[in-house]
Structures are given as structure tokens and as C-alpha cells.
Amino acid sequence: MSDNGQRPKNNLIILQRGEPVLAQVANPVTDINSEQIKQLITDLKITVAEAKGVGIAAPQVGESLRLFLMCSAPSERYPDAPLLPISVIINPEIRSTSEQQALGWEGCLSVKGKRALVARYTSIDVSYLDEAGTKHNKTLTNFLARIFQHELDHLDGITFIERLNNENDAIDEQQWRETYLT
Template identity: 35%
Template sequence: MALQDDRAPLAERVEQLLDTEGPLPIVAAGDPVLRRGTEPYDGQLEPALLTRFLAALRATMHAAPGVGLAAPQVGVELRIAVIEDPAPVPEEVRIARGRVPQPYRVLVNPSYEPVGGARAAFYEGCLSVPGWQAVVARHAEVRLTGLDEHGRALDEVFSGWPARIVQHETDHLDGLIYLDRAELRSLSSNQTAAERWAQPTPERAAQALSFELP
């Protein structure tokens, strides 16, 4: 794999990144690229390169595996993210979390605003913070605006788990990671979360670890 030169033009750096065989390397927390925020996408990548980049993002998300991936997580400071969730969860989890399948989507220059005042708190993880989970209270319903990969306008209301995914990935584009919004008393290794806190809701964890839920 060729090393990226942060001083090179963005399109050139993306070309270098795509020289990688297999999934793209995912940037871990602590790397400044996750904190700098992103620049709006305005044709910085010519169409064929954009298509290749989006395909690589999707393949990397699948391989991780995850349900969303933002461009800064592979070192590219563009306001682009991809999401996709087959939602292979038990019925009780689906009902408690509102986790329903989401088709593959590309989010270009997305932003969100809450719809109503309801909030929901669940354990959440991040591909850039491997091995850990924490409870995050987020808006239960959001309105997402932006563009798709073809430049068509997006204006859609998301609720339940899809709303969580949209907020998580859009936050990445603003230089935020989920721990910035998390209840840190809930922070658990993946192993501990699986062994102790795998219930559909985090009420038991909140009692045992002494943190509040909305």
C-alpha cells in the first residue's frame, strides 16, 4: 500500500488510498483527521473516482462489519458517508430499539435536526473505537437533508435505530465521535457488553453502573 501524503491534493490522496487491496484501513480514535471536520463535497473527485471511492467505502463497511462509515474514518476529509443495515436482530431487539433494515444509501453533505423532543439511549459502538461500547442518548427521530451520490436532494425523516445511524455518521463529518455524547459510566468492553449488557435496553446496565437514562 502506498502511503498517503497529507500535503497532496485530495483527489490524488484518494487515488493513493484506492491502491490498497481489499478493505480500506479504518482510522482509529486519536488521529486528528477524525477531529478536523470535513469540507462540503463540491466535485473534488471526478465522477469515476467518486464511484470507486464510494464502492470502497461500502466494501470496507461490510468487511468491518458495520452499518455506516464516514469518509474521515478512512482519512478523507469530505462530507460523505455511507450507511446500510440488514438488521439481523431478534424480534424483541427490533421492537425495543426500532431497528429495521436500511438499504444502502450514500449521504453527501448531510445534516440533521431533531423532530420532537424524544430521546432514546442504547449501547453504541464505532469502527474507529474498536473493542468498546457505551450508552448514548440520541434524538429518537431526526430529519436528514443533503444529497445522494447523483446530486439528488435528500429530505427524509428517520426514527429508531436508523435515526441513530444517521446521527452517528453525520457527527463524524463534524469532527465528533460517539464517546463525545456517551454516558462514560456505561463504557464497556465488547466482551463485557456481550456477557452482561446484551439486553434489548440498557436499564440493567444503568442500575448496576449508576448512570441515568433519559
Template identity: 40%
Template sequence: MIRKIVQIGSPALRQIANAVAQSDIPSNNIQSLIDDLIETMRDSNGAGLAATQIAVPLRVCVIEVNKNPRYPYKPDIPLTVIINPKITFLTEERINVYEGCLSVPNLRGKVDRCPEILVEGFDREGRDLKFTSKGISAGTFQHEFDHLDGLVFTDRMHDNSSLSTIDEFALNHEDEFKRQVINIVKTYGS
């Protein structure tokens, strides 16, 4: 079922999500939530969606990039369901990249992200999940996990002067950002 995505200003976006007991993962409630997150993310052409974005305060999110029209420069990420995610930064380095958000419509802004992370959690079957993510894709995971801690990308911006509408981003910044992404992918992989 496609759910309503809450927008910035909604108290639901500022909630810190609750962990899901591993024994609850197979339940109809959690499995339906995962299905709804996937369907809602795909319907909105999102690169990811956290449960707090549909006003469900549980530590569940989905991520998928598959030739996404909102982010044509992002490398593909296969559908990934992550429950109770934990991130470990693997480098002190940071990349400053543009982000957008389904809960902050029509805006993009630059955020510092760690380009090499270790992701841990559970998959939708309740099995342990552990993998590394690099480059632009690492930023996508960090963005979604921030939602589970009540944060949106604008909270991570150090310089608000990069904030722009989608149209102004396309007109004034997208070409340069695409070149930056190509270099990040060359350096870190996807």
C-alpha cells in the same frame, strides 16, 4: 478497494470534513470514494462509515444495516449514500442507547440520540435527498454524521459508567438492550 479504518487517537477522526461541490459528485474521485466506503463498511460489518474514518476529510458517508452480525438487534436500513448531510431534529425527546464504532474498537457505550430526524443532502448521483428517520435508525445516521464533524460516540456520552467491552456488553447488557430496542421499534418504527 478496502481501506484502512483509522482508530480513536488518529487526528483524521477529529477533522471537520469539507463539503463536496455538487458538480464534483459524478467525478471518478468521489464515485471511487463512495465505492471504497461501501466495500470497507461491508468488509468490517459496519452499520455505516464516514469518509473521515478512512482519513478522507470530505462530507460523504454510507449507511447500511442488513442483518448485521455486529448489530443483530438493529432494524435493516437499505444502502444509503449521503453527501453533505444535514440533520434537523423533529422532537425534543431523546433515547439513551448503546453504540459502538469501527474507529473505537471493542467498546460500546450509551449515547443520547434524537429518535425522529429529517435528513437532507445529496445521493451519489448528486440528486437532492430528503427523508425522515426514526428510532434506532435515526441514531445510526446521527452517529455517522457526527464523524463528519470530528466527533466519536464517546464524545456524546454523558455517563462513562456505561462504557464496556464487547464481551462485557454481551454478558451484562445486551439482553436488556435488545428489549429496549424492541420497545423503541414499537414506538417509532425502524
């Protein structure tokens, strides 16, 4: 604990699917420079690193705000992920998409122990604000486009399970590991 009125850095609890906040449409961030948002970004960075995720959205820690982090790096679960610095994505929009979609394996910190093949657009034009409030317009492709679409879904109350034709198309992580990791 600190006695200067600031919260200590936190590894936040990641909520699991079924929590109402994960099914809500999140609110736009109105004051990027507020202490609340700065603290949330700090806490999310710690939390996603501890969880070894490639992304995390504010609703996953109970904050119904349009903010997520992308932190792509190769890992056991995502061996082909590009290594990139962590990105803070605020009030994101997808401005246009490719016609083409591709299937790829996804998991989610809020759907523990499950993986599924999910169809996502292979290329998307996006806009968002970073943590300094600077606006970015970018084209994202492949894995980064996939992370962006997965995390943006969280801001609209959707987990990857809702993207499946059948909930049973999700398989146990252990089964996935044995089948697809050599």
C-alpha cells in the same frame, strides 16, 4: 494491480480514535461525479461490508469529506436493525429534531472493542444528496436516526465517546456481549 490507471478496489484501513482527521470538521463534497468520489464510495461499500458495520464515514478512512454510508442490517451487534439497501449520504444536514431523545447501545469501527449507551434524538428531519446528486428530504426515526446522528458526528470531528458524560461509561465489547446477548 491494474495497468489502466485506475486503482483496484480496496478494503480501506479504518482509522482509530486519536487520529487527527477523526477530530476535524470535514469539507463539503463539491464534485459528486468526480472519479475520486466514485472510487471512495466504492471503497467504502467494500470496507463497511468487510467490517460488518451499519455505517461508515469518509473521515474514518482518512478522507475529510462530508460523506457517509448507512447500511442497516440485523447483526449480532445490532439484532434489531432494519434491513435496508445501502444508502450513500452526501453533504447531510439535520433540519429539525424531535424533543425526545433515547438511549441506545452504540459501537464504532473507529473505537474498537467498546460499546456505550448514547442519547440520540428519536426522530430527525434530514436532507442530503445521494451518489447521483439527487436531493432527498426525509424523516428518520429510531435506529436509522441513530445511525445518521452517529455518522454525521464523524463529519464534525466527534465520536460517540465524546457524547458520554464520562469516558468510562463505555464498556468492553466482550463485557457487553456477556451481559446483553443471550
